[in-house]
Structures are given as C-alpha cells and as structure tokens.
Amino acid sequence: MTLEVDLSHPLGAFRLEARFRSEGRLTALFGRSGAGKTTLVRAIAGLIRPEAGRIVVHGRTLVDTANRVFVPMHRRRVGVVFQDARLFPHLSVRRNLLFGRWFTPRNARAASVGHVVDLLGIGHLLDRRPATLSGGERQRVAIGRALLADPQILLLDEPLASLDEARKAEIMPYLERLRDETGLPIVLVSHSVAEISRLATDVVVLADGRAVASGPATEILGRPSLFPDLGPTEAGALIETRVLSHDDAYGLTVLQAKAGTLTVPRLERPVGSALRVRLRARDIMLALRAPEGLSALNVLPGRVVALAQADRSSMDVTLDCAGDAVVVHLTRKSADRLGLRPELLVHAVIKGIAFDADTVGPTLRNAPAGHI
Template sequence: MTIEVDVSKRLGKFELDLSFASSGKVTALFGPSGAGKTSAVNLIAGLARPDTGRIAVGGTVLVDTSKRIFVPRHRRRVGYVFQDARLFPHLTVRQNLLYGRWFSRQRSHSVEFDDIVAMLGVGHLLARRPGGLSGGERQRVAIGRALLSNPALLLLDEPLASLDDARKAEIMPYLERLRDETRVPIVHVSHSVGEVARLADYLVVLSAGRAAAAGPLDELLPRLGALGGFERHETGSVVDAVVEHDGGEDGLSRLASPLGSIRVAGSAGRVGRPVRVRIRARDVLVATQRPDGLSALNILAGVVAEIGNGHGPSIDVRVECNGVSIAARITRHSGAALDLKVGKPVFAVVKGVALEPGGPSLS
C-alpha cells in the first residue's frame, strides 16, 4: 500500500512543506524536535488541514485541496498512537481495547480480539486499569486499541519517547511483531536512529519542515551523516539476514545475508529466524588491501561509492559491498593517506557491531 503526501501548512512562523511517497511496511519520519514530524502525522490523521496539497493512502484520496476534498478524521480509518497512551483511566484494559472495536465503523473485522491480545502480550492485564500499568504496558494497550478499530493505516507518534530504556526494550519486540504479523502499514515518528534502524524500511528525514531526503532505509541510512544538520547522528547501515547457525563451541552464530555469510558473537536465535543487523559507521575500518592478523571476523570486499564532505576531522565513506551500502566514519587524514576515491576497491572491516538493539555482537 502506497502512502502519498504532498502538502504545505503554515503554523505561525513555521512552515511545513513536505512531499514523499512510500510503499514500505514501516515509514519512519525522522528528525530533531521541531522538524515537523508531529505536524505531518496530524495532517495524515485529519487532525489538521493543509493549506494546499494532497494526501492519499492505498489510492484512496483523503485530502486534495485543488478538488476541495477533505475526508474527516472519523472516516479515515487511521489508528493514532500518541506519545502518552491516552487510555481511559476509569475503564479496564479489556474495556479500553473493546472501545477501539466499538469505535470502528467497519462491520467486518480483519483482526480478532484474542489475536491482538496475544500478539501484544496483554492477556494478563485485561482486568486492570491504566493507573496500575507500566509505561510500556500502557503503550501496548494503546496500540491494541488502535488496531481493533480496524485501521487502514497506523500512526505511531514517538510511542517510546516517554519511556525509560528498560521499558523501550520491553516494547520494541512487540513493535516488531506488529510490523511482521499485520498487514497494516505504519508511519512511525522518531528521533532515534536505533528505533528507525530496527523497525523501518522507508525513511523520510525531516529538517525545518522539509524532507531533507527520502528513500529506502538501507540506501539512506548510510548517507545520514552527509545530510546537513545530521552530522551528530550515528550514521550506520542495516542488513537483513537469516540465522544459518546458532552458536557453537566457539560461541559464534552465523548469518546468511546479501553481504555473504557473517558471524556474530552469542546466540542469534533459531535457525531460519530473520534478523536485522545494524552496523555503526564508527565500527567500520577501511583498508585498501585485505588485512591479516586482525581479531575482526567480518572483512567485506567492496568499492568506494561515496565520500562525504564531513565536518571537523571526520568524513563518512560509503562502501558498496555486493550491492549493500556500508558506511564508515574515518578521519580526513586516513582518507587522504589511503588516497580514497569513488570507484576504488577497498575492504570494510567490521569490528564490533550489535544486532540492534540488545542482540549478539557482530565482530
């Protein structure tokens, strides 16, 4: 399902002028506070009207100012999960969940109550009220309520922003299940590179109300540091893989990926399990000859695809390895000493990256 957004909206001195089209299962709107992320999802949800523009989901036009089309929010079949769960405090978890179904205008439902309860792991909470839940539990219930409204699109506006690290780690696997086990496309608002790398497959980078870049995550994330205003973010790469071998006497697991066979320290889970590896640019070395005598187990042959301008003493180098972009952050001095140029054959040496987050290390 394609999400098409081409809108402009003035909010005081701030102007949102945003255009993108995504067919991804999870489209991430990424950028710093004040970039316009929440304003964008409010327009998609129908909580605000654009001054000009068009919004369509799966071919259904929700807004087209040139044709005076504006579908009201209660008819859009859009589920919205806010930073704070916004559950009804006087209702039990079961009643909050069923409210989502009651609110749906659709008489036939593609989702079942028991299935959503099981997927989100809230069965033991059904008799409790929101005041007795943790932040992560409240957000899971809010997601369930939104899903039970039978949405055509789910909007997640920084659902982890108010949670501590422990609660974020608790809810992240449920967001992955939401992505993998439902057919509902998701627009996920975040300012966390780690969240985006783990969940999204299409990335829209917002800066001052405009899309600084938009495209598939695996193509855009390695270039993040080269975009103006995003140098402080941790540039990296994502690689989707499948577990070939889980551990052994040496404690290493083996993954099959577009890069070839790669090894990770620790357990990667059952054989055949899909996993996503995040390789941080700071954890990649670049060599012009295949190195020997290193502890790094993953040495990837490739060619230099792009050299960023960089800021300060560092530059970002994008290495194309078997069709996959790997970002490396090195010093300007090293880049000059290696005489790096676009098209030059090199080796990307991966030296200690984790499955993101909380998985075994890639060494």
C-alpha cells in the first residue's frame, strides 16, 4: 500500500502542514496531543475537506484541491475505528458487525463474516450487547464492523488510549494478526512508543502540525531527537531476532540477534519464531571490554557511530551492532570517562529484566496477497 499525503489545513493556533509518503503495512502517526494526528486521519477518511493539498491511497486520488477532486467518505472504501468503539447499544454484537455490510454492494462484499469473527476472537460474544463487553472486546467488535464494510484502508484513531493495561494486553495480539494476516493497509494514530514499537512497520512523526520525519519504524524509533518529550524513558531502537532456544530450568528464552544472543524471560514461542525487540536506551550500559563478574546476561559488541548531547547532563550514543542501530542514554560524565568517540569499539550491556510485554513482540510476517 502506498499512502501519499501533502496537506495544508488550519488547526487551532497553527496549520497542519503534513507531507509524507508511506509504503508500510501499518503506518503509525505519532505525536503528542494536538500535533495534528486525528485531523490527518479525518482528512484521509473524508470527514473534513482540507483547505489545500492531495491524498492518494494505493494510486487512487481521494483529494486533490488543485483539480477540485474530493471523493466523499461513503465512496472512499475507508474503515474507521475511533478511541471509543461507538457501537450501537441496542444491537447485539452480531447485528453491530453486520451493520458494516449495509454500505457495501453485494457484489463487492469480499470479507467473510466467519473469518473476521475468528480473526478477532469474538465468536463467543455474538449474542451479547455492547454494555456487557469489556473495553478491549468493544474495540475488537468495532474493528470487525469496519472490516466487514470491505475497506481498502483501515484507520485506527488511538484505539487503545481509553483501555487499561490489562485490556491493552488483551487486544494487542489481535492487532498484530490484523496487520499480518489480512493484507489490509492500516493507519494507526498513537502517542505510545510501546504501541508503535510493537505494531508499526512505518512511522510518521508529527509535531505542531508538521510531519517532521517519516520512514521505517526501525529507523525512526532509533532517533531519540525525534522524541524530545519522552526523554530517556522511552527512546530506544528496534532489532529483529529469532528464538534460538529455551532454558526451562531458569524460565528463560534465548534470542539470536545479528550481534549475538539476548536472554529474556520465557516466551511461549517456538524455536525459529521471528521476534522484534525494543532496546530502550535507559536499559543499556556501556563497557570498553567484555565485562566479567556481572549479573547481566546480555552483552552485544558494537561500534560507536554517533554521539549527541541530549541535555546539559546526558548524551545519546548510537552504536552499530553488526548492522543493528542501538541507542544508549548515559551521562556526559560517563561518556567522558569512557573516552567515547566515533569508531570506538564498545560492549552494550543489557539487563534481562529490561524485556517485558512492551519490548518483545512478533515481527512482521508475510501477508497474503488478497484482503480478508
């Protein structure tokens, strides 16, 4: 899927001036509240008419103000899921799902009700009313209703923002299946690095109405300067790994990365499974030599490629670990004591307990050629 956006539109005290192109299967729009994420989604959906610009989805022009093109929402084949599920309270789950079909001509209905129900794990909910569902269940039903309208693109406007951590953990695997198994391009609005690290293939960073960066998630999330509001608590990098083995005696799993192995708490994944791991900059220490006598099990050799001062007292150091870019946040004093400089060989030391549900998730799998 190719999404091309070049928009200019009034947005409160400033203007939305967003220009980017994405070919990712799940494109995340990231930024703090008021950055323009939801306005951008509403423009793609056809809920607002932009003052100027173009929107092209998979070669189909939805908006081109210079040529007076504006495809109305009901003709865009766009599915939208909002932060609040917006289900009809008087209808059962089954009837809420089937409502999505009413707007699609019979000869254009490709989505299978049974497959969508199985994909989202909502078969046991079909006869219930929305008021009896958990927040995560309501969002899964809302996604199912959108899918059954046979959209050509799915827009998710902060679908996890109103959920507690337990409900987020409940729905996350279904969003991963949606990304991997449907072949349907998705745009996800989020202000959570953990969410986009686990779900996004591409990321567009918005700040004050401007798209300040866009590209593959592994590249964008490895640039701490793009996330100044988050500080060292969330900045980091993504690397691709595979399950190498399990250590049942200690409840651990060993992952193979390009630069070496990582030992993490036991994962219920078969050997050979591809996993994407987020290494948070705050969870890494640096050593000039391979350390001995430490409790840390994870040590990756690397080469310093860049140093950037983060604030008065700290620095962000980017390493090349056999082709994986790893970011380390440390004090300026530590950097000086180690004599850090470009091309210096170092060792990144990562604690095993740094890995949790927010940092380890399945990597992108090949999607089928067709849609759901």
